[in-house]
Amino acid sequence: MSNEELIALLKKNPIGIACGVLSLALFGGWYYRSGDVPTADATLAQKQAEGERYALNLTNAAQLKEQYDAVVAANKEVETRLVHANKLGPNLQYFYRLETETGAKLTDPRPMAPRGLNKNVAKASFTPVGFSLTLNGDLAQVLNFLHRLESGAHYCRVLSLSCGVPPERSLPLNVALSLEFLGLP
16 A cells, blocks of 8 residues: 555545544553552542541540540549658558547558569559558457548558457457558659
């Protein structure tokens, strides 16, 4: 086919030739863009997940102010129930107040040395404040003392308790007690 024949064929069928060239251009564009489909799908999935997360956040944020206020109030209550490790006087004053309220005789209140904490554990904002007590009293007085410790003004954990029962039932019970308060360093 010579150049003159090709030009004559183009002049005879301009619409068919234009459609063929347009089809080839569209096919080339589609082929070029088809490589971006997986990337676009991944981006779409990421945007949908982010949109769902935002919608869930908006749903959960409806009572956020009330929940924040409740957490702040609970935190203030916890702070009021903590003891200070470096204030021995107020800590012992608490035991003497329990002694007068319950009638049990407190004979030997003393602070315990802090227990060694695990070095792998991160430094905590709270620390245990230990005490060793010896008290005398009848069973009702001792149980009342323990109950007031348990439900008292401070968070308390009894580590050990030993009770010496005298041979005569008329004599008071001897109780040795070691406990920890939740405190601030």
